[in-house]
Amino acid sequence: MDSKESLIRKISFIPLFEGLTPSQQTRLAQICAEKKIKRGQTIFSEGDSGDGFYVVIKGLVKIYKLSVDGKEQILHITNDGETFGEAAIFAGANFPAYAQAIKESQVLFFPRSAFVDLISKDSSFALNMLAILSARLRKLTTLAESLSLKEVPGRLAAYILYLSKSRNNGNTFVLDISKNQLAALLGTIPETLSRILSRMQREKLIAVRGREIRSIDIKRLEELAAGSQRLS
Amino acid sequence: MDSKESLIRKISFIPLFEGLTPSQQTRLAQICAEKKIKRGQTIFSEGDSGDGFYVVIKGLVKIYKLSVDGKEQILHITNDGETFGEAAIFAGANFPAYAQAIKESQVLFFPRSAFVDLISKDSSFALNMLAILSARLRKLTTLAESLSLKEVPGRLAAYILYLSKSRNNGNTFVLDISKNQLAALLGTIPETLSRILSRMQREKLIAVRGREIRSIDIKRLEELAAGSQRLS
DNA sequence: CGTGCGCTTGACTTTTTTCAATAAAGGTGG
Protein backbone atom coordinates (compact mmCIF):
# COMPACT_ATOMS: atom_id res chain seq x y z
CA MET A 1 0.00 0.00 0.00
CA ASP A 2 2.87 2.31 0.78
CA SER A 3 6.60 2.36 0.36
CA LYS A 4 8.88 1.10 3.07
CA GLU A 5 10.59 4.48 3.24
CA SER A 6 7.39 6.27 3.94
CA LEU A 7 6.43 3.74 6.59
CA ILE A 8 9.68 4.30 8.43
CA ARG A 9 9.15 8.02 8.21
CA LYS A 10 5.72 7.65 9.77
CA ILE A 11 7.19 5.56 12.56
CA SER A 12 9.86 8.12 13.28
CA PHE A 13 7.18 10.72 13.94
CA ILE A 14 5.44 8.64 16.56
CA PRO A 15 6.32 10.15 19.94
CA LEU A 16 6.55 6.74 21.60
CA PHE A 17 9.27 5.72 19.17
CA GLU A 18 11.08 9.02 18.96
CA GLY A 19 14.77 8.69 19.58
CA LEU A 20 15.04 5.07 18.58
CA THR A 21 17.91 4.25 16.27
CA PRO A 22 17.16 3.94 12.56
CA SER A 23 17.75 0.21 12.69
CA GLN A 24 15.25 -0.12 15.53
CA GLN A 25 12.74 1.89 13.54
CA THR A 26 13.30 -0.35 10.56
CA ARG A 27 12.60 -3.41 12.66
CA LEU A 28 9.41 -1.80 13.89
CA ALA A 29 8.40 -1.15 10.31
CA GLN A 30 8.90 -4.82 9.56
CA ILE A 31 6.49 -6.00 12.22
CA CYS A 32 3.73 -3.45 11.84
CA ALA A 33 0.79 -3.42 9.50
CA GLU A 34 -0.83 -0.35 8.00
CA LYS A 35 -4.59 -0.40 8.13
CA LYS A 36 -7.26 1.86 6.77
CA ILE A 37 -10.24 2.12 9.07
CA LYS A 38 -13.56 3.31 7.70
CA ARG A 39 -15.68 5.87 9.46
CA GLY A 40 -17.78 4.12 12.09
CA GLN A 41 -15.76 0.94 12.05
CA THR A 42 -15.02 -0.58 15.45
CA ILE A 43 -11.36 -1.36 15.94
CA PHE A 44 -11.69 -3.28 19.17
CA SER A 45 -14.27 -3.83 21.86
CA GLU A 46 -14.10 -3.86 25.63
CA GLY A 47 -12.97 -7.25 26.84
CA ASP A 48 -11.32 -8.27 23.58
CA SER A 49 -8.08 -10.05 24.26
CA GLY A 50 -5.85 -7.74 22.30
CA ASP A 51 -3.22 -9.23 20.08
CA GLY A 52 -1.60 -5.91 19.44
CA PHE A 53 -1.77 -2.16 19.86
CA TYR A 54 -2.41 0.70 17.48
CA VAL A 55 -1.05 4.07 16.51
CA VAL A 56 -3.13 6.66 14.70
CA ILE A 57 -1.20 8.09 11.79
CA LYS A 58 -4.01 10.21 10.47
CA GLY A 59 -7.67 10.35 11.37
CA LEU A 60 -9.76 10.36 14.49
CA VAL A 61 -10.48 7.46 16.81
CA LYS A 62 -12.67 7.61 19.87
CA ILE A 63 -12.00 5.45 22.90
CA TYR A 64 -15.12 4.91 24.92
CA LYS A 65 -16.88 2.72 27.44
CA LEU A 66 -20.52 1.82 27.76
CA SER A 67 -22.12 2.77 31.03
CA VAL A 68 -24.44 0.46 32.94
CA ASP A 69 -27.43 1.95 31.15
CA GLY A 70 -25.82 1.51 27.76
CA LYS A 71 -24.75 5.07 27.15
CA GLU A 72 -21.49 5.79 25.45
CA GLN A 73 -18.91 7.55 27.59
CA ILE A 74 -16.03 8.91 25.58
CA LEU A 75 -12.77 8.57 27.47
CA HIS A 76 -10.50 10.00 24.86
CA ILE A 77 -10.28 11.11 21.26
CA THR A 78 -6.92 10.49 19.71
CA ASN A 79 -4.52 12.95 18.14
CA ASP A 80 -2.32 12.00 15.23
CA GLY A 81 0.70 10.06 16.37
CA GLU A 82 -0.96 8.80 19.51
CA THR A 83 -0.98 5.17 20.50
CA PHE A 84 -4.05 3.49 21.85
CA GLY A 85 -4.56 0.16 23.48
CA GLU A 86 -0.89 -0.02 24.30
CA ALA A 87 -1.21 0.04 28.08
CA ALA A 88 -3.45 -3.02 28.00
CA ILE A 89 -1.21 -4.80 25.50
CA PHE A 90 1.94 -4.09 27.47
CA ALA A 91 0.30 -5.33 30.63
CA GLY A 92 -1.05 -8.39 28.87
CA ALA A 93 -4.59 -7.42 29.79
CA ASN A 94 -7.77 -7.31 27.76
CA PHE A 95 -8.85 -4.06 26.19
CA PRO A 96 -10.63 -2.01 28.85
CA ALA A 97 -12.73 0.01 26.39
CA TYR A 98 -14.01 0.31 22.85
CA ALA A 99 -12.18 1.98 19.98
CA GLN A 100 -14.06 3.22 16.96
CA ALA A 101 -13.03 5.46 14.08
CA ILE A 102 -15.10 8.63 13.90
CA LYS A 103 -13.70 9.40 10.50
CA GLU A 104 -11.73 7.47 7.94
CA SER A 105 -8.40 6.85 9.59
CA GLN A 106 -5.04 5.40 8.91
CA VAL A 107 -3.52 3.37 11.73
CA LEU A 108 -0.48 1.23 12.32
CA PHE A 109 -1.00 -2.08 14.05
CA PHE A 110 1.79 -3.64 16.09
CA PRO A 111 1.16 -7.30 16.89
CA ARG A 112 1.89 -8.11 20.48
CA SER A 113 3.90 -11.26 19.86
CA ALA A 114 6.26 -9.69 17.35
CA PHE A 115 6.61 -6.63 19.54
CA VAL A 116 7.43 -8.70 22.61
CA ASP A 117 9.94 -10.57 20.51
CA LEU A 118 11.62 -7.34 19.51
CA ILE A 119 11.83 -6.24 23.09
CA SER A 120 13.19 -9.48 24.43
CA LYS A 121 15.84 -9.70 21.72
CA ASP A 122 16.96 -6.12 22.17
CA SER A 123 16.72 -4.79 25.69
CA SER A 124 17.96 -1.38 24.60
CA PHE A 125 14.71 -1.13 22.73
CA ALA A 126 12.67 -1.35 25.88
CA LEU A 127 15.09 0.87 27.75
CA ASN A 128 14.78 3.52 25.08
CA MET A 129 11.03 3.48 25.24
CA LEU A 130 11.16 3.59 29.03
CA ALA A 131 13.46 6.58 28.79
CA ILE A 132 11.11 8.37 26.43
CA LEU A 133 8.07 7.73 28.57
CA SER A 134 9.89 8.76 31.75
CA ALA A 135 11.04 11.99 30.23
CA ARG A 136 7.59 12.83 28.92
CA LEU A 137 6.06 12.00 32.26
CA ARG A 138 8.45 14.27 34.10
CA LYS A 139 7.75 17.07 31.68
CA LEU A 140 4.00 16.69 31.92
CA THR A 141 4.12 16.52 35.70
CA THR A 142 5.92 19.84 35.78
CA LEU A 143 3.38 21.29 33.39
CA ALA A 144 0.46 20.01 35.43
CA GLU A 145 1.99 21.43 38.59
CA SER A 146 2.41 24.84 37.08
CA LEU A 147 -1.08 24.80 35.60
CA SER A 148 -2.56 24.42 39.02
CA LEU A 149 -1.27 27.81 40.10
CA LYS A 150 -4.30 29.99 40.42
CA GLU A 151 -3.23 33.14 38.66
CA VAL A 152 -2.06 33.45 35.10
CA PRO A 153 1.15 35.39 35.87
CA GLY A 154 2.18 32.54 38.15
CA ARG A 155 1.45 29.92 35.51
CA LEU A 156 3.31 31.92 32.91
CA ALA A 157 6.27 32.49 35.22
CA ALA A 158 6.46 28.78 35.98
CA TYR A 159 6.39 27.98 32.32
CA ILE A 160 9.06 30.52 31.45
CA LEU A 161 11.33 29.25 34.19
CA TYR A 162 10.74 25.71 33.09
CA LEU A 163 11.68 26.43 29.50
CA SER A 164 14.65 28.61 30.27
CA LYS A 165 15.97 25.92 32.58
CA SER A 166 15.38 22.90 30.44
CA ARG A 167 17.27 24.49 27.57
CA ASN A 168 20.47 25.66 29.13
CA ASN A 169 20.95 28.72 26.96
CA GLY A 170 21.71 31.45 29.41
CA ASN A 171 18.14 32.43 30.29
CA THR A 172 17.05 33.00 26.71
CA PHE A 173 14.84 30.70 24.73
CA VAL A 174 12.61 30.69 21.69
CA LEU A 175 9.01 29.54 21.95
CA ASP A 176 8.31 26.64 19.67
CA ILE A 177 4.58 27.34 19.69
CA SER A 178 2.61 30.45 18.85
CA LYS A 179 1.56 32.79 21.62
CA ASN A 180 -2.03 31.83 20.92
CA GLN A 181 -1.16 28.23 21.56
CA LEU A 182 0.80 29.17 24.64
CA ALA A 183 -2.27 30.99 25.95
CA ALA A 184 -4.37 27.86 25.47
CA LEU A 185 -1.69 25.77 27.12
CA LEU A 186 -1.70 28.04 30.16
CA GLY A 187 -5.48 27.93 30.36
CA THR A 188 -6.06 31.51 29.31
CA ILE A 189 -6.70 33.59 26.19
CA PRO A 190 -4.29 35.46 23.89
CA GLU A 191 -5.39 38.89 25.13
CA THR A 192 -4.60 38.11 28.73
CA LEU A 193 -1.28 36.54 27.84
CA SER A 194 -0.36 39.57 25.80
CA ARG A 195 -1.18 41.93 28.63
CA ILE A 196 0.75 39.92 31.17
CA LEU A 197 3.78 39.66 28.95
CA SER A 198 3.72 43.46 28.61
CA ARG A 199 3.43 43.90 32.36
CA MET A 200 6.30 41.51 32.97
CA GLN A 201 8.40 43.49 30.52
CA ARG A 202 7.45 46.80 32.09
CA GLU A 203 8.45 45.38 35.48
CA LYS A 204 11.72 44.16 33.93
CA LEU A 205 11.15 40.52 34.79
CA ILE A 206 11.64 39.41 31.22
CA ALA A 207 12.46 40.73 27.76
CA VAL A 208 10.34 39.64 24.84
CA ARG A 209 11.19 39.96 21.18
CA GLY A 210 8.81 38.03 19.00
CA ARG A 211 9.01 34.45 20.11
CA GLU A 212 12.23 35.02 21.96
CA ILE A 213 11.97 35.40 25.71
CA ARG A 214 14.81 36.24 28.07
CA SER A 215 14.43 35.93 31.81
CA ILE A 216 15.95 38.88 33.62
CA ASP A 217 14.73 38.87 37.21
CA ILE A 218 14.72 35.15 37.94
CA LYS A 219 14.19 35.69 41.65
CA ARG A 220 10.90 37.52 41.12
CA LEU A 221 9.81 35.01 38.50
CA GLU A 222 10.35 32.28 41.05
CA GLU A 223 8.31 34.16 43.63
CA LEU A 224 5.48 34.47 41.13
CA ALA A 225 5.68 30.80 40.25
CA ALA A 226 5.61 29.92 43.92
CA GLY A 227 2.58 32.14 44.42
CA SER A 228 4.33 34.06 47.20
CA GLN A 229 4.30 37.32 45.29
CA ARG A 230 2.25 38.98 42.68
CA LEU A 231 2.75 41.16 39.67
CA SER A 232 2.00 44.79 40.52
CA MET B 1 20.30 -2.24 57.57
CA ASP B 2 16.79 -3.42 57.04
CA SER B 3 14.89 -6.64 56.63
CA LYS B 4 14.25 -8.10 53.22
CA GLU B 5 10.52 -8.03 53.87
CA SER B 6 10.52 -4.34 54.52
CA LEU B 7 12.62 -3.68 51.45
CA ILE B 8 10.12 -5.49 49.25
CA ARG B 9 7.32 -3.54 50.85
CA LYS B 10 9.08 -0.30 50.03
CA ILE B 11 9.52 -1.41 46.45
CA SER B 12 5.88 -2.30 46.11
CA PHE B 13 4.94 1.29 46.97
CA ILE B 14 7.06 2.78 44.21
CA PRO B 15 4.70 3.89 41.46
CA LEU B 16 7.12 2.84 38.72
CA PHE B 17 7.06 -0.72 40.04
CA GLU B 18 3.42 -0.90 40.96
CA GLY B 19 1.67 -3.89 39.50
CA LEU B 20 4.76 -6.01 39.11
CA THR B 21 4.44 -9.57 40.32
CA PRO B 22 5.80 -10.40 43.77
CA SER B 23 8.58 -12.42 42.22
CA GLN B 24 9.58 -9.50 40.05
CA GLN B 25 9.57 -7.24 43.08
CA THR B 26 11.76 -9.73 44.90
CA ARG B 27 14.24 -9.71 42.06
CA LEU B 28 14.28 -5.91 42.19
CA ALA B 29 14.98 -6.08 45.89
CA GLN B 30 17.95 -8.31 45.20
CA ILE B 31 19.63 -5.87 42.89
CA CYS B 32 18.98 -2.64 44.69
CA ALA B 33 20.91 -1.01 47.47
CA GLU B 34 19.47 1.09 50.25
CA LYS B 35 21.39 4.26 50.92
CA LYS B 36 21.15 6.97 53.53
CA ILE B 37 22.00 10.37 52.17
CA LYS B 38 23.00 13.15 54.55
CA ARG B 39 21.60 16.60 54.29
CA GLY B 40 23.61 18.56 51.74
CA GLN B 41 25.24 15.50 50.24
CA THR B 42 25.47 15.46 46.44
CA ILE B 43 24.15 12.25 44.92
CA PHE B 44 25.32 12.85 41.39
CA SER B 45 26.56 15.74 39.30
CA GLU B 46 25.78 16.93 35.83
CA GLY B 47 27.77 14.99 33.28
CA ASP B 48 28.41 12.02 35.55
CA SER B 49 28.11 8.81 33.62
CA GLY B 50 25.43 7.26 35.71
CA ASP B 51 25.76 3.64 36.64
CA GLY B 52 22.24 3.47 38.02
CA PHE B 53 19.14 5.37 38.99
CA TYR B 54 17.53 6.28 42.29
CA VAL B 55 14.20 6.21 44.06
CA VAL B 56 13.47 8.41 47.07
CA ILE B 57 11.88 6.37 49.81
CA LYS B 58 11.80 9.14 52.34
CA GLY B 59 13.35 12.56 52.36
CA LEU B 60 13.84 15.42 49.96
CA VAL B 61 16.15 15.62 47.00
CA LYS B 62 16.57 18.59 44.73
CA ILE B 63 17.45 18.20 41.08
CA TYR B 64 19.14 21.29 39.71
CA LYS B 65 21.38 22.71 37.06
CA LEU B 66 23.96 25.43 37.29
CA SER B 67 23.42 28.37 34.97
CA VAL B 68 26.22 29.96 32.99
CA ASP B 69 26.87 32.43 35.79
CA GLY B 70 27.01 29.67 38.39
CA LYS B 71 23.60 30.12 39.91
CA GLU B 72 21.61 27.11 40.98
CA GLN B 73 18.39 26.50 39.05
CA ILE B 74 16.14 23.98 40.70
CA LEU B 75 14.36 21.81 38.17
CA HIS B 76 12.50 19.61 40.55
CA ILE B 77 12.15 18.61 44.17
CA THR B 78 11.25 14.98 44.65
CA ASN B 79 8.27 13.49 46.40
CA ASP B 80 8.50 10.21 48.24
CA GLY B 81 8.34 7.27 45.87
CA GLU B 82 9.64 9.24 42.92
CA THR B 83 12.49 8.06 40.77
CA PHE B 84 15.21 10.38 39.62
CA GLY B 85 17.93 9.97 37.06
CA GLU B 86 16.04 7.12 35.47
CA ALA B 87 15.42 8.76 32.12
CA ALA B 88 19.14 9.28 31.62
CA ILE B 89 19.95 5.79 32.81
CA PHE B 90 17.37 4.15 30.57
CA ALA B 91 18.64 6.13 27.62
CA GLY B 92 22.22 5.33 28.45
CA ALA B 93 23.04 9.01 28.70
CA ASN B 94 24.98 10.99 31.29
CA PHE B 95 23.13 12.70 34.09
CA PRO B 96 21.81 16.00 32.76
CA ALA B 97 21.68 17.72 36.15
CA TYR B 98 22.77 17.65 39.77
CA ALA B 99 21.01 15.81 42.58
CA GLN B 100 21.51 16.82 46.17
CA ALA B 101 19.68 15.89 49.36
CA ILE B 102 18.14 18.90 51.07
CA LYS B 103 17.45 16.85 54.12
CA GLU B 104 18.51 13.47 55.38
CA SER B 105 17.00 11.04 52.93
CA GLN B 106 16.65 7.38 52.33
CA VAL B 107 17.00 6.28 48.73
CA LEU B 108 17.13 3.05 46.78
CA PHE B 109 19.83 2.67 44.17
CA PHE B 110 19.30 0.41 41.16
CA PRO B 111 22.52 -0.35 39.29
CA ARG B 112 22.12 -0.01 35.57
CA SER B 113 23.84 -3.23 34.61
CA ALA B 114 21.81 -5.42 36.94
CA PHE B 115 18.64 -3.64 35.94
CA VAL B 116 19.33 -4.10 32.24
CA ASP B 117 20.04 -7.71 32.99
CA LEU B 118 16.67 -8.12 34.66
CA ILE B 119 14.92 -6.53 31.72
CA SER B 120 16.68 -8.56 29.09
CA LYS B 121 16.03 -11.81 30.94
CA ASP B 122 12.38 -11.08 31.55
CA SER B 123 10.69 -9.07 28.86
CA SER B 124 7.42 -9.01 30.77
CA PHE B 125 9.28 -6.86 33.25
CA ALA B 126 9.89 -4.16 30.72
CA LEU B 127 6.41 -4.54 29.30
CA ASN B 128 4.89 -4.07 32.72
CA MET B 129 6.85 -0.92 33.33
CA LEU B 130 5.93 0.35 29.88
CA ALA B 131 2.30 -0.34 30.67
CA ILE B 132 2.49 1.58 33.93
CA LEU B 133 4.20 4.55 32.37
CA SER B 134 1.74 4.59 29.45
CA ALA B 135 -1.23 4.53 31.75
CA ARG B 136 0.15 7.32 33.93
CA LEU B 137 0.96 9.37 30.89
CA ARG B 138 -2.55 9.02 29.52
CA LYS B 139 -4.00 10.00 32.87
CA LEU B 140 -1.78 13.02 33.26
CA THR B 141 -2.46 14.14 29.71
CA THR B 142 -6.15 14.14 30.45
CA LEU B 143 -5.55 16.10 33.61
CA ALA B 144 -3.36 18.63 31.86
CA GLU B 145 -5.95 19.05 29.12
CA SER B 146 -8.71 19.73 31.58
CA LEU B 147 -6.55 22.13 33.56
CA SER B 148 -6.11 24.29 30.54
CA LEU B 149 -9.81 25.08 30.38
CA LYS B 150 -10.12 28.70 31.29
CA GLU B 151 -12.96 28.67 33.77
CA VAL B 152 -13.17 26.73 36.97
CA PRO B 153 -16.60 25.15 36.32
CA GLY B 154 -15.19 23.68 33.12
CA ARG B 155 -12.13 22.32 34.87
CA LEU B 156 -14.26 20.85 37.62
CA ALA B 157 -16.70 19.31 35.14
CA ALA B 158 -13.84 17.73 33.21
CA TYR B 159 -12.44 16.30 36.40
CA ILE B 160 -15.77 14.94 37.57
CA LEU B 161 -16.40 13.29 34.22
CA TYR B 162 -12.93 11.88 34.22
CA LEU B 163 -13.31 10.32 37.64
CA SER B 164 -16.80 9.01 37.11
CA LYS B 165 -15.69 7.40 33.87
CA SER B 166 -12.43 5.93 35.01
CA ARG B 167 -14.15 4.16 37.88
CA ASN B 168 -17.06 2.48 36.25
CA ASN B 169 -19.46 2.78 39.17
CA GLY B 170 -22.60 4.11 37.64
CA ASN B 171 -21.77 7.82 37.72
CA THR B 172 -21.02 7.90 41.43
CA PHE B 173 -17.58 8.13 42.93
CA VAL B 174 -15.86 9.07 46.15
CA LEU B 175 -13.11 11.67 46.16
CA ASP B 176 -9.88 10.28 47.50
CA ILE B 177 -8.59 13.73 48.32
CA SER B 178 -10.06 16.54 50.41
CA LYS B 179 -11.95 19.31 48.70
CA ASN B 180 -9.14 21.66 49.66
CA GLN B 181 -6.71 19.49 47.79
CA LEU B 182 -9.11 19.20 44.89
CA ALA B 183 -9.29 22.98 44.75
CA ALA B 184 -5.50 23.16 44.56
CA LEU B 185 -5.45 20.48 41.89
CA LEU B 186 -7.90 22.46 39.80
CA GLY B 187 -5.91 25.62 40.23
CA THR B 188 -8.38 27.43 42.44
CA ILE B 189 -9.20 27.93 46.12
CA PRO B 190 -11.58 26.04 48.43
CA GLU B 191 -14.12 28.89 48.54
CA THR B 192 -14.53 28.99 44.79
CA LEU B 193 -14.78 25.22 44.58
CA SER B 194 -17.41 25.18 47.28
CA ARG B 195 -19.49 27.81 45.52
CA ILE B 196 -19.28 26.06 42.18
CA LEU B 197 -20.22 22.72 43.68
CA SER B 198 -23.30 24.39 45.20
CA ARG B 199 -24.24 25.95 41.90
CA MET B 200 -23.83 22.65 40.10
CA GLN B 201 -26.08 21.04 42.66
CA ARG B 202 -28.67 23.78 42.39
CA GLU B 203 -28.65 23.34 38.62
CA LYS B 204 -28.99 19.58 39.11
CA LEU B 205 -25.81 18.69 37.28
CA ILE B 206 -24.46 16.70 40.16
CA ALA B 207 -25.34 15.55 43.67
CA VAL B 208 -22.77 15.96 46.42
CA ARG B 209 -22.79 14.27 49.81
CA GLY B 210 -19.54 14.76 51.63
CA ARG B 211 -16.86 13.30 49.44
CA GLU B 212 -19.33 11.42 47.33
CA ILE B 213 -20.23 12.95 43.99
CA ARG B 214 -22.82 11.65 41.58
CA SER B 215 -23.09 12.97 38.04
CA ILE B 216 -26.70 13.55 37.03
CA ASP B 217 -26.74 15.65 33.89
CA ILE B 218 -23.78 14.23 32.04
CA LYS B 219 -24.64 16.05 28.84
CA ARG B 220 -24.39 19.46 30.44
CA LEU B 221 -21.24 18.47 32.30
CA GLU B 222 -19.71 17.58 28.96
CA GLU B 223 -20.74 20.91 27.50
CA LEU B 224 -19.08 22.67 30.41
CA ALA B 225 -15.92 20.59 30.03
CA ALA B 226 -15.86 21.38 26.32
CA GLY B 227 -16.23 25.08 27.08
CA SER B 228 -19.26 25.31 24.82
CA GLN B 229 -21.62 26.21 27.63
CA ARG B 230 -21.44 27.88 30.95
CA LEU B 231 -22.96 27.52 34.34
CA SER B 232 -25.75 30.02 34.84
C1' DC C 1 -2.43 43.91 -3.48
C1' DG C 2 -5.85 42.21 -0.80
C1' DT C 3 -6.97 38.50 2.58
C1' DG C 4 -6.12 36.12 6.65
C1' DC C 5 -3.75 35.20 10.77
C1' DG C 6 -1.18 36.33 14.88
C1' DC C 7 -0.73 39.65 18.06
C1' DT C 8 -1.83 43.83 20.66
C1' DT C 9 -4.67 47.43 23.01
C1' DG C 10 -8.89 49.63 25.11
C1' DA C 11 -13.38 49.75 27.40
C1' DC C 12 -16.59 47.00 29.69
C1' DT C 13 -18.48 42.64 31.96
C1' DT C 14 -17.99 38.49 34.34
C1' DT C 15 -15.53 35.42 37.12
C1' DT C 16 -12.55 34.57 40.72
C1' DT C 17 -10.08 35.84 44.80
C1' DT C 18 -9.66 37.96 49.29
C1' DC C 19 -10.98 38.70 53.82
C1' DA C 20 -13.70 37.67 57.54
C1' DA C 21 -16.89 34.99 60.05
C1' DT C 22 -19.18 30.77 61.06
C1' DA C 23 -20.48 25.99 60.83
C1' DA C 24 -19.50 21.10 60.49
C1' DA C 25 -16.34 17.16 60.96
C1' DG C 26 -12.50 14.55 62.97
C1' DG C 27 -9.32 13.42 66.49
C1' DT C 28 -7.31 13.37 71.19
C1' DG C 29 -7.09 13.10 75.90
C1' DG C 30 -9.48 13.09 80.01
Next chain:
DNA sequence: CCACCTTTATTGAAAAAAGTCAAGCGCACG
Protein backbone atom coordinates in the same frame (compact mmCIF):
# COMPACT_ATOMS: atom_id res chain seq x y z
C1' DC D 1 -18.59 9.48 75.91
C1' DC D 2 -17.83 14.22 76.07
C1' DA D 3 -15.29 18.64 75.91
C1' DC D 4 -11.75 20.74 73.34
C1' DC D 5 -9.04 21.78 69.55
C1' DT D 6 -7.83 21.55 64.80
C1' DT D 7 -8.91 20.91 60.24
C1' DT D 8 -12.22 21.18 56.54
C1' DA D 9 -16.07 23.26 54.39
C1' DT D 10 -19.35 26.97 53.50
C1' DT D 11 -21.22 31.82 52.92
C1' DG D 12 -21.29 37.01 52.17
C1' DA D 13 -19.53 41.39 50.55
C1' DA D 14 -15.82 44.01 48.40
C1' DA D 15 -11.60 43.98 45.52
C1' DA D 16 -8.88 42.13 41.93
C1' DA D 17 -8.09 39.36 38.00
C1' DA D 18 -9.42 37.53 33.82
C1' DG D 19 -12.58 37.27 29.97
C1' DT D 20 -15.46 39.42 26.11
C1' DC D 21 -16.04 42.31 22.37
C1' DA D 22 -14.33 45.43 19.10
C1' DA D 23 -10.79 47.53 16.56
C1' DG D 24 -6.35 47.97 14.53
C1' DC D 25 -1.52 46.80 13.15
C1' DG D 26 1.98 44.10 10.69
C1' DC D 27 3.37 40.39 8.07
C1' DA D 28 3.25 36.23 5.24
C1' DC D 29 1.05 34.04 1.28
C1' DG D 30 -1.51 33.38 -2.63
